[in-house]
Amino acid sequence: MYITKEGKKIFVEIDRDLCIGASSCVAIAPDTFDMDQESKAYMVGQEIDDYETVLEASKSCPVSAIILKDETGKQIWP
Numbered sequence: 001m002y003i004t005k006e007g008k009k010i011f012v013e014i015d016r017d018l019c020i021g022a023s024s025c026v027a028i029a030p031d032t033f034d035m036d037q038e039s040k041a042y043m044v045g046q047e048i049d050d051y052e053t054v055l056e057a058s059k060s061c062p063v064s065a066i067i068l069k070d071e072t073g074k075q076i077w078p
């Protein structure tokens with residue numbers, strides 16, 4: 001899944017092996033993330049929050065499990 005920032009795509013991934021279910025990503029960006037039955041985050045689907053919100057959610061993750069990359073594959077966060 002990707003979000004758009006200044007016309008460019010930013011790809012969002014969750015490393016579910018790292019996720020400890022802290023749920024702060026869901027609290028900040030509920031249109032992008034939700035928790036599944038294993039208490040791990042997943043990407044919701046159609047709707048997605050704006051870039052700044054997703055970045056804030058990513059930064060809130062205590063185990064840096066939400067990864068943002070630009071169109072070239074370069075990692076933006078963490």
Ligand code: SF4
Binds near residue numbers: 021026060061062065
């Ligand atoms: S903030 Fe990080 S650890 Fe917490 S649910 Fe989201 S991805 Fe998982």
